[in-house]
Amino acid sequence: MDAGGKKILIVENDADSARSLITFLTDHGYLAQMVADHQQALTAVQNWKPDLVILNILMQGFNPLDFIAEIKKNPFTENQKIIIFSQTPKMDIVTGPAPKVRGYLTKPVDFEALKASLRGILPERVPGVQPAVMVADDDPEFSDLVKMFLEANDYRAIMVGDASSVMDRLRSDKPEALLLDIMMPKKDGFAIMEEMQDSADTSGIPIIILSGLRLGNYQEHGVLTGLPEIVAREIPGDLLLKLIEEQTAQARRSLPGEPPKPVRPRVLLADDQTELLILMKEMVEAAGFEVFTAHDGVEALKEVFETSPDIIVLDNNMPRKDGLEVAQDLKNNPIFAHIPIIIVTGAGEKRTKLKGLGMGIDDYLIKPVDTDELIARIRMILKRNKQVLDTNPLSKLPGNPSIQARVEREIQMGNAFAVLYLDLNNFKAYNDTYGFEAGDRVLKATANLLVKLTIQNEHSEDFIGHIGGDDFIVVTAFDRAEDLARLIAAAFDEIAPSFYNKADRDRGHIISTDRQGDIKKFPFLSISIGIVQNKTRALHSFAQVSNIGTELKKGAKAAPKSHYIIDRRTD
Numbered sequence: 047m048d049a050g051g052k053k054i055l056i057v058e059n060d061a062d063s064a065r066s067l068i069t070f071l072t073d074h075g076y077l078a079q080m081v082a083d084h085q086q087a088l089t090a091v092q093n094w095k096p097d098l099v100i101l102n103i104l105m106q107g108f109n110p111l112d113f114i115a116e117i118k119k120n121p122f123t124e125n126q127k128i129i130i131f132s133q134t135p136k137m138d139i140v141t142g143p144a145p146k147v148r149g150y151l152t153k154p155v156d157f158e159a160l161k162a163s164l165r166g167i168l169p170e171r172v173p174g175v176q177p178a179v180m181v182a183d184d185d186p187e188f189s190d191l192v193k194m195f196l197e198a199n200d201y202r203a204i205m206v207g208d209a210s211s212v213m214d215r216l217r218s219d220k221p222e223a224l225l226l227d228i229m230m231p232k233k234d235g236f237a238i239m240e241e242m243q244d245s246a247d248t249s250g251i252p253i254i255i256l257s258g259l260r261l262g263n264y265q266e267h268g269v270l271t272g273l274p275e276i277v278a279r280e281i282p283g284d285l286l287l288k289l290i291e292e293q294t295a296q297a298r299r300s301l302p303g304e305p306p307k308p309v310r311p312r313v314l315l316a317d318d319q320t321e322l323l324i325l326m327k328e329m330v331e332a333a334g335f336e337v338f339t340a341h342d343g344v345e346a347l348k349e350v351f352e353t354s355p356d357i358i359v360l361d362n363n364m365p366r367k368d369g370l371e372v373a374q375d376l377k378n379n380p381i382f383a384h385i386p387i388i389i390v391t392g393a394g395e396k397r398t399k400l401k402g403l404g405m406g407i408d409d410y411l412i413k414p415v416d417t418d419e420l421i422a423r424i425r426m427i428l429k430r431n432k433q434v435l436d437t438n439p440l441s442k443l444p445g446n447p448s449i450q451a452r453v454e455r456e457i458q459m460g461n462a463f464a465v466l467y468l469d470l471n472n473f474k475a476y477n478d479t480y481g482f483e484a485g486d487r488v489l490k491a492t493a494n495l496l497v498k499l500t501i502q503n504e505h506s507e508d509f510i511g512h513i514g515g516d517d518f519i520v521v522t523a524f525d526r527a528e529d530l531a532r533l534i535a536a537a538f539d540e541i542a543p544s545f546y547n548k549a550d551r552d553r554g555h556i557i558s559t560d561r562q563g564d565i566k567k568f569p570f571l572s573i574s575i576g577i578v579q580n581k582t583r584a585l586h587s588f589a590q591v592s593n594i595g596t597e598l599k600k601g602a603k604a605a606p607k608s609h610y611i612i613d614r615r616t617d
Contacts, residue, residue, distance in 0.1 A: 051075065051076070051077055052076055052077065052097040052098070052294050053076070053077045053078075053079075053094065053095070053096040053097050053098075054071055054076050054077065054078040054079075054096060054097065054098050054099075054100060054290070055078075055079060055080075055081065055087070055090050055091065055094065055096035055098070055099045055100070056068065056078060056079065056080045056081070056099075056100045057080075057081055057082075057087045057099060057100065057101045057102065057105070057110075057113070058080055058082060058100075058101075058102045058105055059082035059102075059105050059106060059107050060102070060105070061080075061082075063102075063133065064080040064082075065080075067100070067131075068080060070283060070286075071290075074287060076290075079094070082105075082107065083107070083108075084107070084108035084112075084113060087099075087113060088113070088116060088117070088123075091117060091123050091126055092120070092122055092123055096126075097127065097294045098127045098128070098129065098290060098293055098294050099117075099126060099127065099128045099129070100128075100129055100131045100290075101113070101114070101128055101129070101130055101131070102130075102131065102132050103130045103132050103229065103259070103271070103275070103277065104132045104134060104228075104229060104234050104236070104277070106232065106233060106234065106237070108231065109231035111271070112231075114128065114271060114273070127293045127294065128271075128273050129273060129274040129275070129276075129289060129290070129293055130271055130273050130274065130275040130276065130277065131276055131286065132276070132277040132278075133276075133278060133279070133280065134236065134277075134279065135279055135280075136236040136240075138279065139236060139239050139240075140228070140255055140261060146239065146243065146253070147239070147252075147253040147254065147255050148163065148166070148167050148223075148252045148253060148254055149163035149166070149167075149253075149254035149255065150254070150255045150257075150261075151163065151254065151255065151256050151257075152257060152258070152259075152260060153188065153256060153257060153258040153498070155192070155256055155498070156533075157195050157536070157537045157540055158533075158536065160192075160195065160225075160254070160256075161195075161199065161540075163254050164179070164199075164201070164223060164254070167222075167223050167252045167254070168222055168223060171200075176200055176201055176202040177201055177202065177222045177223070178201070178202045178204055178219060178220070178221040178222055179196055179201045179202070179203060179204065179221055179222065179223045179224075179225060180204040180205075180206060180212075180215065180216065180219065180221035180223070180224045180225065181193065181196070181203060181204065181205050181206065181225045182206045182207075182209065182212045182224065182225065182226045182227060182230070182235075182238070183206075183207065183225070183226075183227040183230070183256065184207050184208070184209070184227065184230045184231065185227070186207065187494050188494075188498070189205055189207065190491060190494070191491065191494060191495060191498065191541065192225065192256070193205055193544070194491065194540075194541035194544035194545075195537075195540050195541050195544075197543070197544040198540050198541050198542065198543040198544045199540065204219050204221055208232070209230035209231065209232045209233040209234070209235075209238065210232045210233055212226075212233075212238050213238065213241055213242070213245070213248065216242065216247075216248045216251060217245075217247055217248065220247075221251065222251075222252075223251065223252050223253075223254065224242075224251050224252070224253045224254070225254050225256050226238065226239070226253055226254070226255055226256065227255075227256055227257055228255055228257045228259065229257060229258070229259060235255065235257075239253060259275075259277050260275075260277070261277055261278070262277070262278050262279065264276050264285065264289075274289055274293065276289070310334060310335055310336040311334075311335050311336070311356045311357070311424075311428055312335070312336045312337075312338065312353060312354070312355040312356045312357075313330055313335045313336070313337050313338070313355060313356065313357055313358075313359065313424060314337075314338045314339070314340065314346065314349055314350060314353065314355040314357075314358045314359070315327055315330065315337060315338070315339050315340070315359050316339070316340040316341070316342070316343070316345070316346035316349075316358070316359065316360045316361060316364065316369070316372070317341070317361040317364070317390070318341050318342055318361065318363075318364045318365055319361070320341070322415070323339055323341070325417070326359075326415065326417060326420065327339055329417040329420075329421065330417070330420070330421060330424070333421045335424070338353050338355060341364075342364045342365045342366045342367065343360075343364045343365070343366050343367025343368060343369070343371055343372045344366040344367055345366075346358070346360060346364075346367070346372050347367070347372055347375060347376075350376060350385070354385075355385065356385070356386075356428060357385065357386045357387075357388070357424055357427060357428055358373075358376070358385055358386070358387045358388070359387075359388045359390065359411075359420065359424070360372055360373060360387060360388070360389055360390065361390045362389050362390060362391045362392075363391075363392070369389050369390070369391075370389065370407075373387050373389065373407060377406055377455060378455075378459065386408040386409075386427045386428070387407050387408055388407075388408060388409045388410070388411060388420075388423060388424070388427070389407050389409075389410050389411075390410075390411045390412075390413060390415060391410060391411075391412060391413070392412070392413055406451050406455065408427050409423050409427060411423065438512035438514070440486060440489055440490065440493075440512075441489060441490060441492075441493035441512045442493070443493055443497075443510055443511055443512040443518070444509070444510070444511045444512070445511065445512060445513075445514075446511075446513060446514070448511060449509075449511040449513065449519055450588045452509045452511070452521050453465060453521060453588045453591055454587075454588050456521060457580070457585055457586065457587070457588075457591075461523075462523065462524035462525070462579070462580060462581050463521065463522070463523060463524055463579070463580060464521075464522055464523070464524045464526075464527035464577050464578065464579040464580075464581075464612075465519060465520070465521050465577070465578045465579075465591055465595060466519065466520040466521075466522065466527060466530065466531055466534075466575050466576070466577055466610075467517070467518075467519055467575065467576040467577075467578065467592075467595030467596065467598065467599050468496070468517065468518040468519065468520065468534070468573055468574070468575050468599075469516060469517050469518075469573070469574050469575075469599045469603075470488070470492065470516035470571055470572070470573055470574075471571065471572045471573065471574055471603055471608075472568045472569060472570070472571055472572070473485065473488070473515075473516040473571060474561070475556060475558035475559075475560070475568040476488065476545070476556070476558075476568075476571055478558050478559065479556050479557075479558050480545075480546075484545070487545075488516075488545055488571065489516060491541065491545075492516075492518065492538070492573070493510075493512060493518070495534070495537060495538065495541070496510050496518060496520060496534065497510060499530070499533055499534055499537060500520055500522070500530060500534075507523075508520065508521065508522045508523075508526075509521040509522075519595075524579050524580070524581045527577050527579060527612070528577065528610070528612060531575045531577055531610035531612075532610065534573065534575065534608075534610075535572075535573060535575060535607075535608035535609060535610055536608070538571075538572065538573040538608050539572060539607050539608045542570045542571045542572060542608075543570060545570075545571060546570065554569070554570070555567045555568060555569050555570070556568050569606065572605075572606075572607050572608040572609075573608045574599045574600075574602035574603045574605075574608070574609060574610075575598075575599070575602055575608075575609070575610035575611070576594070576595045576596070576597070576598025576599040576600075576601070576602055576610070576611055576613070577598065577610060577611065577612035577613065578591050578594045578595045578598065578613055579612065579613060582613075582614055582615065582616050583613075583615060583616050583617055594613055598611045598612075598613055
């Protein structure tokens with residue numbers, strides 16, 4: 047392998063590990079240097095312009111996730127290639143032949159598995175006594191969910207978000223178990239566990255690890271970072287070299303001494319007419335865009351995967367794959383489905399337009415193409431996409447336009463899918479009793495719970511939307527729908543009691559007025575789920591799916607607790 051003098055920046059504050067890695071890379075023809083300080087690392091990325099950054103996600107001194115975020119939001123460094131490389135023998139504490147922890151659960155956490163782990167640690171429950179469980183995690187949303195779960199299961203939750211104060215809180219609060227995130231700023235979980243073992247008053251506290259890191263393997267897209275990720279005790283050199291080679295193969299960087307160029311919107315033009323393609327490329331580049339080209343549909347898809355353009359212009363009549371086929375492939379891929387697409391067609395291709403509109407094509411141009419109009423359309427669509435935020439302001443989940451587009455796309459694709467319509471029961475009574483701020487907290491917690499339970503890994507293609515109020519929607523594969531609904535219902539019932547004060551929890555209900563003004567008792571919040579699916583009968587429209595979902599939700603509401611109903615009718 048010829049490294050070609052490519053530059054590798056190692057962001058690491060363990061000098062011995064960094065020196066060993068620098069020697070290894072230098073021996074294989076790379077130019078490598080180490081930085082350990084947050085600001086020095088940012089400066090080196092911008093000024094030294096490395097082909098690749100190798101980042102230790104477990105390093106101390108600053109938060110590596112914050113460093114990644116700053117790199118990505120800077121227009122001069124947003125395209126910087128980064129891989130996560132964390133090698134530590136401390137992993138034996140968690141995954142070794144005789145681990146010192148009592149459980150290791152990967153985020154998003156399965157609450158049933160967490161309940162089983164806690165029961166294994168604290169099997170004897172004394173009536174009326176709440177065992178104290180400390181949660182050490184700096185993710186406030188995740189911590190809120192775990193706190194709700196613990197309180198709903200009659201544990202006393204002690205929440206600690208600052209890693210540097212965990213030991214003091216362990217000594218003062220004396221919890222009966224610790225739920226520990228191994229990756230927190232200032233001090234990682236490995237260091238905390240070592241300190242606990244060295245202290246007689248904390249060495250006996252059982253530990254359950256809750257982490258977004260997958261230890262001991264390679265992930266092409268890490269859950270925490272979305273970046274190539276290796277976190278292991280020992281890492282084979284050939285695996286690291288292969289990863290570096292893959293990540294630097296497409297690296298584009300400025301020549302030495304050349305000032306960084308401002309980031310320009312990237313446009314992909316695809317047309318099999320070479321002269322027209324050259325003309326459009328020249329005009330669009332002159333208008334301030336970075337332009338990539340392709341001469342057929344297959345080449346266009348390859349360019350999309352390599353360049354991830356901001357907008358795509360496709361001639362519909364291309365060899366190997368036509369424009370609509372390329373568009374369909376992209377809309378089916380959750381990584382590229384958001385990219386706006388303009389289709390160039392002949393004057394009489396009405397059927398093409400109708401088909402494309404159903405797929406979510408953003409615009410059409412008729413041949414012969416007026417380049418001034420093309421540039422104006424590109425600018426308009428990019429501006430519109432930047433300004434229109436199709437998200438619910440409370441939950442930050444996609445709203446109704448995206449929901450309808452996703453369902454209609456699933457219908458058109460014809461694969462076996464399911465739509466979960468979710469609705470909170472007794473939410474109006476809760477709002478009337480506890481107020482709108484408390485109601486908003488319930489909705490945020492529900493949205494967070496759906497995300498944590500539905501998006502299980504970086505490859506998930508499931509969709510979550512917020513219809514409005516206390517109504518949500520999940521689009522998933524048919525084979526997964528019932529298990530997911532069962533998991534959501536059980537998890538919601540676990541956390542629901544935590545939304546109430548102690549007096550109401552003891553009573554098991556609240557007293558409020560219904561929509562007719564009558565005073566009555568209302569049980570705790572629960573969730574009703576109607577599952578619409580196309581396995582046993584065909585689905586033809588979003589309106590049909592919506593009507594069936596509404597009907598099923600009403601049926602599910604008859605149950606005393608959270609419940610789901612799946613539509614098994616054949617006509």
